[in-house]
Amino acid sequence: MTHAYSDTALNVSRGLAIFAVVAVPMSTAATSIACVAMLAAWLASGQAFATLRQSWRHPLGKMIVAFYAWLVVGTFYADTDWPAKLQTLSSWKKLAYAFMLLGLFQSRRWQQRFVYYFVGVMAVAAIIAIPLWATDWVVRSGRGAGIFMTNHSTQSMAFTAALLGTLFVLHEPLSPRWKIAVWSAAALFVFNIFFVSTARSAYLALPVAAVFAFGSLYGFRKLPYFIGAAAVAVALFVATSDTVQQRIQVTLDEQAHYQTSASETSIGLRVVFYRNTWQLIREHPWLGYGTSGFKPAYEQVAKLNGQGWHAMSTGDPHNQYLFIWVENGIFGVLLFLAYIGVGLREGLANRPYGAIAASFLVAISASSLFNSHFKTFAEGYMLAFFLGALLSRPAELDDA
Template sequence: MLSYSIIGEKSLTFCRWLAIITAIAAPMSTAVTSVTSIAMLLTWLISGEPVRSLKISAEQPAGKMLLLFFAWLLIGTLYAETPWTEKVDTLLSWKKLAFTFVLLGLFYQTHWKRLFVGSYLAVMVIAGLVAVPLWLADLSIRSGREPGIFMTNYASQSMAFIAAVVCCIFLLRQQLSLKHKYLLYGVIALFIVNIFFISPARSGYVAFPFAVIFAAGCVYGYKKLLPIIAVTGSVMLVAILCSSTLQQRTQTGLTEKAAYQTSGELTSIGVRVIFAKNTLSLIKEHPVLGYGTSSFKSTYSRYAAAQYSGWRGTSTSDPHNQYLFVWLENGLIGLLLFFAYIYTAIRQGLNSQPYGVIAASFLVAVCATSLFNSHFKTFPEGNLLAFFVGILLAQRNVETKESP
């Protein structure tokens, strides 16, 4: 008969593998991600380790800032003029960051991080190889998706490959044979083709230079920043000149931005401009405390309906800008706490090389795209970020840290 300690140990191991599977599935399948994340939490509870692992999470700088941000979200529910059902829904929309907090106390051992990076890269290489022939053959295997796009959407597919590029950059600094380094360069090229030629995701075009420059700067040293920027710029220039997908998406975005005041129909960029203008106007009225957690949709909808008719008066629960969303709901205090978490997580990553820097680099990329999206909260991108950061950023404090 197995003792409880053995059951707990096996449950914890299974929990960590489920976390790795969830991270890999996040950009690919909503159903799989939902099932495996719940299973991960159940095995975590069965392991008997929740209290100890949560203490480890709370010891870390990023964990402490997450607790402060969560506390302010809860305070925000007290002055929001919305039903409690909406308050609970909004709090649950931030559960991705709660996953990060849990994982910070589970993945402090180096070999688990190594397993995650290896597993993630292996699956992404297969995904990249699958996407290219589908794109070349102009085939769509999921309804409503563009040729070559088989993950949840083109944005999640691009962000998944950008995370993989960051992993490759750090692997290049390992003691590898010339053959393996050339192989890694080939894999990076495969991901670049997917990001710039196959996917029409503008968020990927924005995230790529931020991720690569930050990651390469950490790996090779910031004294080599100018050559790094030059190489990244050259890659971007080649993509701009050669990728018809990138050219079309960029031109469409510029056209929509220029015509948002006169356009007769809703456009992706045009509506984002309207969202931003209206949200900033509302923020000016309550800049410090905001309108309370869960208040965005009701507050914005009343204002937009009074100001505009047609598509410009469209109601929304998301301004497609993560920072404006936090500022409107939770005020300047909430926004500063959110920035403090980001800063602390990046700093913790820089102090936890090499795996922590991978997390920090991907976080920087998502911060850039969150100027035009809410990638901390969207299901595929938010879960990918949460698990990537939680797994790779985890550490023990100085007194209890295990030897590498």
């Protein structure tokens, strides 16, 4: 196998990774096909084992292996059948992509392409969303006006990732024309997140991630100023956005009346899920119920504690940390937090693009207080690709 062919195959694999992360918010089918093609090109390069060795040398690569190994251990004491265990393990397979990309994207140029293409495509998507929202045009059944991606949460988190990217791109040497274009893209993302989308998790995730991003850019000693600025910006959006006001009011109403509501609500379900999940944690705090053990354990406690929709079964408490604690115990949670911590540290050490991935990791970590975004298809894959591609340590000799 010639050196030129091998490098071409690796570059094709990198290009398909970029296509996959751009496609994630819009099409699960396109993403899956791109991932298969990416793996095929990677294997065809003849350098798969070499890139995996590089992945293993990376601190985040070691944390991915450690966390996933504990998930595997959890399958042996879970009181479920093996199809259920394998299905839960499969839901974490995006960690394998992150591991792979850590050794594949050791190129500053390809990391730059990753960021620029993602921001560019999301900017076009943000432009498309605004007239759809303004004309109250629903293009996907069950979605609100202006929401044409998988769902409102995915669309908001994709724009959050792109917005964080623009904060760092603006610090690169750009012509005045390109600076205006990037500033305009940032404004489009902000407008979409706070005025078009109804995703409440993004209202929390973006300010927290933006504070982290500005801290990484200008120094964390100025953190109080950034927190103050974020608070003022959020207050401004709350005061001017009917969408945000309505979502906050719905949240307050659903929380206040969840005990007497005749039908389930988004917030009401979460309150019930959290209450029952904490009971499960108190009963088995150290090892948990094993990988795939959440749903059967939850079904039992839900039937004992509630009636009607309060007794509804679920396989996800809509909190990533509680889910891991129930299934994999306090040791699983500590490994997961260590994985996040190493990701943040490596991001700050691999500027500028690594800091984008770290900022998005902060956003997903915040949104996962009310969702399981590390495991969901769209948000989970976006994060895995951001971490793998942008936390990779560029080699001294960069390729084209």
